[in-house]
Amino acid sequence: MAVTEGRQPQLLRGVLDLCLLAILDEEETYGYELTRQLRDRGLSMVGGGSIYPLLGRLERNGLVVTRRLAGEGGPPRKYYSPSAEGRRALAKGVAEWRATRDAVDGLLGHVTVEVGG
Amino acid sequence: MNDFVEACRREWRRLGVPGPVAEEMAADLAADLDQAREEGIPAEEVLGDGVFDPAGFAATWATARGVVPGPGTETRPRRRWLPLASLASFAVVTLVGVALAVLAFHGASVVASVHPSSPGLPGRPFHGFTRNVGPPAPGLRPFAVTLLLVGLLGMGATAFLWVRRPSSRGDDQDWPGPRPAGPGH
Numbered sequence: 335m336a337v338t339e340g341r342q343p344q345l346l347r348g349v350l351d352l353c354l355l356a357i358l359d360e361e362e363t364y365g366y367e368l369t370r371q372l373r374d375r376g377l378s379m380v381g382g383g384s385i386y387p388l389l390g391r392l393e394r395n396g397l398v399v400t401r402r403l404a405g406e407g408g409p410p411r412k413y414y415s416p417s418a419e420g421r422r423a424l425a426k427g428v429a430e431w432r433a434t435r436d437a438v439d440g441l442l443g444h445v446t447v448e449v450g451g
Numbered sequence: 452m453n454d455f456v457e458a459c460r461r462e463w464r465r466l467g468v469p470g471p472v473a474e475e476m477a478a479d480l481a482a483d484l485d486q487a488r489e490e491g492i493p494a495e496e497v498l499g500d501g502v503f504d505p506a507g508f509a510a511t512w513a514t515a516r517g518v519v520p521g522p523g524t525e526t527r528p529r530r531r532w533l534p535l536a537s538l539a540s541f542a543v544v545t546l547v548g549v550a551l552a553v554l555a556f557h558g559a560s561v562v563a564s565v566h567p568s569s570p571g572l573p574g575r576p577f578h579g580f581t582r583n584v585g586p587p588a589p590g591l592r593p594f595a596v597t598l599l600l601v602g603l604l605g606m607g608a609t610a611f612l613w614v615r616r617p618s619s620r621g622d623d624q625d626w627p628g629p630r631p632a633g634p635g636h
Contacts, residue, residue, distance in 0.1 A: 366483035369497055383499030383508055386480070390516030409482045412475070 346377060349431055351388055353377065355416050355424040358398060364411040365389060389414060397423050455494070456481045458505035459512075467520045468513050476512065534613040538606060545602025551595035555587045 346353070357363070357371050368385055372378060392398045397420035402410045416424060456477050463473035487497045494502050501508030513519045 364483075365479055366486050366497065369483075369487075370492075373496065378496060383497075383501030383511075386508075386512045387515035390512055394515070394517040408486065409478065411482055412479050 347384065349427070350384060351392060352424060352427040352431060354385070354388060354392065355397065355420055355427070358414050358416050359421065359424060362413050362415040364413050368414075392420065396420075453481070453484060455484065455498070455502070455505050459509035462506040462509035463513055466510060466513055468518050472516070472518045473513075476516075534609055537609045538613075541602050541605030541609060543602075544598055545606060548595055548598030548600075548602050551591060552599055555591040555595045 353372065354368060357368055363371070365385060368389075369378075372385075389398070393400060393414070396417055398414045399417045400412050400414050403413050404410050459480060460473060460477050463476065468476075483497055484494060487494060498508060501511070510519070
């Protein structure tokens with residue numbers, strides 16, 4: 335199910351950098367392809383214009399390394415992959431995400447609210 | 452190159468983004484938008500709300516990359532010679548003040564000058580001549596003291612400001628992205 339409304343885009347924006355690093359850790363790729371992969375994973379509304387500045391920050395902070403590669407019949411593209419520092423940041427961020435998720439689940443997981451008419 | 456990319460390019464130019472960096476960003480953006488169009492993906496999905504505000508999109512991207520010369524970023528070389536020139540100027544003022552003070556307070560009434568007694572004959576010894584210039588002018592003492600104080604205070608202030616000058620980099624104040632994990636973190 336695609337994340338399309340409510341608070342989910344806001345929640346996911348907080349970990350969008352981790353999502354990008356996770357995708358890049360699987361495969362070196364470029365900006366539009368990241369957008370497509372997020373869309374394929376049901377996160378299309380999270381990315382949008384956020385991806386470009388976020389990639390810029392990751393690059394600026396040395397969490398990704400880049401190189402220009404010729405596309406398949408297309409123009410040269412800027413390919414991103416996580417640096418060693420980026421992989422460490424990813425590992426730490428994932429641990430933080432899991433801890434946060436578990437804590438929130440511990441609180442909200444048992445909530446059963448009946449919405450009256 | 453579509454209008455959106457052109458608008459971004461104009462904004463980067465206005466912001467002072469270095470040309471090669473702006474060209475790289477424009478080329479990547481154009482390639483992405485072309486690919487999206489070929490695949491039938493609306494530009495909104497690539498650009499988000501930024502599709503309605505190319506200038507804002509361009510500025511946000513460039514700022515995140517750290518390629519916008521901000522208030523704390525120098526757009527021209529720092530004038531490093533300025534403190535040195537200031538120090539040298541005040542040192543000259545101080546020296547003149549010292550010289551005048553010596554003249555005024557120690558009653559020097561002569562100024563020595565030396566010139567050859569026979570200019571046409573090289574090798575002949577020089578003879579000293581003195582010329583009486585009279586007592587120091589009445590206002591010389593306060594003038595000398597003022598010069599001395601201005602020179603010394605100026606040198607002190609210049610040295611103080613030089614030591615306390617702000618750091619040259621101030622463009623890293625926005626969100627720096629995820630902090631890398633490291634030993635002890």
